[in-house]
Amino acid sequence: MSDNYKFDTLSLHAGHSPDKETGSRAVPIYQTTSYVFKDTEEAAALYNMEIGGHLYSRISNPTVAALEQRLAALEGGVSAIACSSGMAAMHLVVTALCSSGDHIVASSKMYGANINLLQHTMPRFGVTTEFVNPNDPDAIEKAIKPNTKMVFGEVIGNPGLDIMDVPTIAKICKKKGIPLVLDATFNTPFLMQPFNHGANIIIHSLTKWLGGHGIAIGGAIVNGGNFDWGDKEKFPTISGDHFALGGISFWEEFGPAALTMKIRAEGMYNFGPSLSPTNAFYLMQGIETLPLRMKKHMENTHKLLSFLQDHDLVEWVKHPDLETHPDHLVAKKILPKGSGSVIVFGIKGGRKAGQTFIESVQLASHLANVGDAKTLLIHPGSTTHSHLSAKAMKLSGLTEDMIRLSVGLEDIDDIKKDFEKGFRAVSKLMK
Amino acid sequence: MFINFKGAKTYINTGGKNIDVDKTTLCFIHGSGQNHLSFVQQSRYFANKEYSVIVPDLPGHGFSEGVPCVSIKENAEWIYDLVKELKLNDIVYLGHSQGCLTGLELNKNYPKLLKGIIFIAGSNTIPVNQFLIDLASNDFHKAYRMMVTWGHGKDGAMFTGNIPGHSHFGEGFNIMNMNNEKTLKIDLEACNKYDGGTDAAQKIKIPTLAVLAKFDQMTPLKSGKKFIDLLDNCELKILDCGHFLQAERPKELNTFISSYLRKLN
Numbered sequence A: 001m002s003d004n005y006k007f008d009t010l011s012l013h014a015g016h017s018p019d020k021e022t023g024s025r026a027v028p029i030y031q032t033t034s035y036v037f038k039d040t041e042e043a044a045a046l047y048n049m050e051i052g053g054h055l056y057s058r059i060s061n062p063t064v065a066a067l068e069q070r071l072a073a074l075e076g077g078v079s080a081i082a083c084s085s086g087m088a089a090m091h092l093v094v095t096a097l098c099s100s101g102d103h104i105v106a107s108s109k110m111y112g113a114n115i116n117l118l119q120h121t122m123p124r125f126g127v128t129t130e131f132v133n134p135n136d137p138d139a140i141e142k143a144i145k146p147n148t149k150m151v152f153g154e155v156i157g158n159p160g161l162d163i164m165d166v167p168t169i170a171k172i173c174k175k176k177g178i179p180l181v182l183d184a185t186f187n188t189p190f191l192m193q194p195f196n197h198g199a200n201i202i203i204h205s206l207t208k209w210l211g212g213h214g215i216a217i218g219g220a221i222v223n224g225g226n227f228d229w230g231d232k233e234k235f236p237t238i239s240g241d242h243f244a245l246g247g248i249s250f251w252e253e254f255g256p257a258a259l260t261m262k263i264r265a266e267g268m269y270n271f272g273p274s275l276s277p278t279n280a281f282y283l284m285q286g287i288e289t290l291p292l293r294m295k296k297h298m299e300n301t302h303k304l305l306s307f308l309q310d311h312d313l314v315e316w317v318k319h320p321d322l323e324t325h326p327d328h329l330v331a332k333k334i335l336p337k338g339s340g341s342v343i344v345f346g347i348k349g350g351r352k353a354g355q356t357f358i359e360s361v362q363l364a365s366h367l368a369n370v371g372d373a374k375t376l377l378i379h380p381g382s383t384t385h386s387h388l389s390a391k392a393m394k395l396s397g398l399t400e401d402m403i404r405l406s407v408g409l410e411d412i413d414d415i416k417k418d419f420e421k422g423f424r425a426v427s428k429l430m431k
Numbered sequence B: 001m002f003i004n005f006k007g008a009k010t011y012i013n014t015g016g017k018n019i020d021v022d023k024t025t026l027c028f029i030h031g032s033g034q035n036h037l038s039f040v041q042q043s044r045y046f047a048n049k050e051y052s053v054i055v056p057d058l059p060g061h062g063f064s065e066g067v068p069c070v071s072i073k074e075n076a077e078w079i080y081d082l083v084k085e086l087k088l089n090d091i092v093y094l095g096h097s098q099g100c101l102t103g104l105e106l107n108k109n110y111p112k113l114l115k116g117i118i119f120i121a122g123s124n125t126i127p128v129n130q131f132l133i134d135l136a137s138n139d140f141h142k143a144y145r146m147m148v149t150w151g152h153g154k155d156g157a158m159f160t161g162n163i164p165g166h167s168h169f170g171e172g173f174n175i176m177n178m179n180n181e182k183t184l185k186i187d188l189e190a191c192n193k194y195d196g197g198t199d200a201a202q203k204i205k206i207p208t209l210a211v212l213a214k215f216d217q218m219t220p221l222k223s224g225k226k227f228i229d230l231l232d233n234c235e236l237k238i239l240d241c242g243h244f245l246q247a248e249r250p251k252e253l254n255t256f257i258s259s260y261l262r263k264l265n
């Protein structure tokens, strides 16, 4: 009908056109659990997934579907599933692909809960993981075994900000016939679209920059539709017989969309981590301004990087856009618009100085989140990553003095002034 | 199911059920550059009713290997041989776009084979402009993106869809991208060259159903209506969508198909 719309336009419109009856311009919040069937024939067809439509909001909902379609459009994927959190998305993918006896290769430098799920929870169900350095493609290739069902990592690692060389790792995965699953929370489709670099499945915590306002927890799995699941022995959960729906093969019946349909039919149906329609609406409101916000996030991040680098009390600053970052060249190649708005840094005086700094700033909020429109700070060692063992903490690149800063959209002068307040408190401490 | 047919690995979707030769078999034939997935909301829907369903991937399309058929006549012969191989005898043919031309040719050459024909977004001629044919061979990805973009009505451009979480565009691009890159140009040329449609349409003796789309830019409504005028006993239905009406208006289309089949039996 029309030519393909560009990213900014899709951020505002994709997944929805005004409904014919009311003309509602905004996506309506379909605050309902269930949908009246036209007749018994339609009910049976919906239950059996023979035809599109909604039957119960644990499985799908029109407001949530608009969000899913918007995400799939922004990532250039075939389809998507939105769910109750980023962790729910991760769990849904792992359980869709892996069964007892299967194996995962994952980055050792990731968000604490991503590591914990794979290191401690999944082994209880017979799924084991080998953790490898995300920027060591050879190690990733060597770790792949005949029972490996996915390679997993964060494009930009939380909180160490290691960058995965996605094109190189995607080539390895393709050669080995293993899907590359990436957590793209820190980059969002605005900074980088992993499918264009060969990734196969994307996981998002929508809680962060996509939602962008710190008001709703949500997650999503976007399906690239670019992986061949045809090997029944290797991927029985996708191309083998499903336990319901008449024993169909999702791969044969749904082709590129097979993974999404599998997760809908099993994960959403049996585990039930559904996203509320109201939260889907909030998250979509956020996505409408994603391009504007990401530009400003990156602008403020770059200004704050210079500020911190020049500051006497800053021991070190780490960000992939800095030439000193070990993954700077990879970042430049795959994240040309910038490597996200999280900065990690250490203050002279170590852990105590860091605590004083966090407690002395006023504008920046001390809390457990990233990707809010507001500036946020935390000490990962004692909070987000505190459940990690000392060994895992070292492997994930965490140091005692590390402060994680999520740069917000405030006026940069005000953020700097606020930080000066924190630094003054630190220098008093040091006297 | 996968079978070895004419020496090539060939995929025939059966809507998740086994073929039952005692039932009426609905034979769905996809259009240019498509495959069985263009009938994703019809195959299982009808296989779970009182019908047997086959939706083959033509050679070089979807999961089927083999050398693509270069003309509409070759496609019709391939389908004739396939239904004989599968020992089907009570057949209703459903074609989409190029599949309609193939249905016309099949019925002309084997007038006793089919009990009914359903033409979806069809016509007796499907001229294809040279620009698109050239693009299909020079830049496959651009060509199919263009076809999917043109092929959907207003709903498509905004990535809306009726399978939750899927959009018409997302599905459309990926379905076409599954095929062997060489097949799109071959299909488009086969459509463009085919000139037997008028004669074949006039020879149809069986009752037919045609479902056309108001905003079809690939086989325009005007051309579809002229085609219907050639048919003796055709019921016409028009839907307010684009060329891919099986994806855009599945419920309405399935209702039309069901009611036609009930009258036929």
Ligand SMILES: Cc1ncc(COP(=O)(O)O)c(C=O)c1O
Binding pocket: A085, A086, A087, A088, A111, A113, A114, A154, A158, A183, A185, A186, A204, A205, A206, A207, A217, A218, A219, A369, A370
């Ligand atoms: C990279 C990354 N992935 C996943 C998650 C989990 O997301 P959620 O809190 O939405 O479950 C987080 C949360 O901090 C994260 O930073």
